[in-house]
Amino acid sequence: MLAEQNLQFVMALADRVYILEKGEVRFTGTPADLRADERIVQQFLTV
DSSP, X not given: OOOOSOHHHHHHHOSSEEEEEXXXXXXXXXXXXXXXXXXXXXXXXXX
């Protein structure tokens, strides 16, 4: 398990990705799944 905010680091290292918000899992999948889901990227990972 790795808790990290550096997305590029995580995407290069992880086999599975989980996005948590307020203690709830909002996304689970592979790094490729995450890259393919623009809605999740926009909602949780862009500033």
